[in-house]
Amino acid sequence: MNKSFDLKNNTPRRKRLKRKSRLNSARSWINVYNGKNIIKGYSKWFGVDLRCAITELRMIGIEISKEYEENVRQSIKDRTQRKKELKEKKHEISLQEDTYVLDYTESFLLNDISELEKESNSLSINTTNEIQIITPEELPFWKY
Numbered sequence: 210m211n212k213s214f215d216l217k218n219n220t221p222r223r224k225r226l227k228r229k230s231r232l233n234s235a236r237s238w239i240n241v242y243n244g245k246n247i248i249k250g251y252s253k254w255f256g257v258d259l260r261c262a263i264t265e266l267r268m269i270g271i272e273i274s275k276e277y278e279e280n281v282r283q284s285i286k287d288r289t290q291r292k293k294e295l296k297e298k299k300h301e302i303s304l305q306e307d308t309y310v311l312d313y314t315e316s317f318l319l320n321d322i323s324e325l326e327k328e329s330n331s332l333s334i335n336t337t338n339e340i341q342i343i344t345p346e347e348l349p350f351w352k353y
Contacts, residue, residue, distance in 0.1 A: 224256030228265065231255050235269055247271065248281075260285070 215341060218225065235251065244250040252262040259281045263273050 220256075223254065226255065231257075232265060232268060235265065239269070239271070248273065248277075 223231075223234065235255070238251075238254065239247070242250055248262050248266060249258070251266055251311050255262075257265070263278050263281065267273060305312060
């Protein structure tokens with residue numbers, strides 16, 4: 210059996226409609242809608258944002274108060290502002306963490322270098338070609 214694979218769009222057709230088709234479909238949808246908030250219902254059913262839902266419902270003839278529309282617009286502005294602030298805060302925290310790691314690493318390396326310098330100053334360097342036997346206790350990094 211030869212199967213041909215069609216690329217099927219899994220998004221419901223009502224959410225892929227253009228405005229003209231949505232408006233035609235919405236006239237019959239309004240008659241069967243039983244919810245409390247027609248704007249939110251329209252938005253979810255047709256997959257549009259609240260501003261678009263308000264505009265299109267007005268085009269159909271549904272009356273929507275200017276106060277409600279202003280509240281929707283303000284809530285969208287507030288949401289975008291909160292997202293922006295959250296993003297900036299995350300960025301600042303990320304920078305602080307990077308700075309902490311860098312500071313910790315720098316201080317760790319500086320301490321290691323200064324300890325090595327101290328140890329190298331206390332060691333006597335043998336410039337002759339004689340073989341010198343050193344016990345583990347004589348090593349500067351030996352810990353008991």
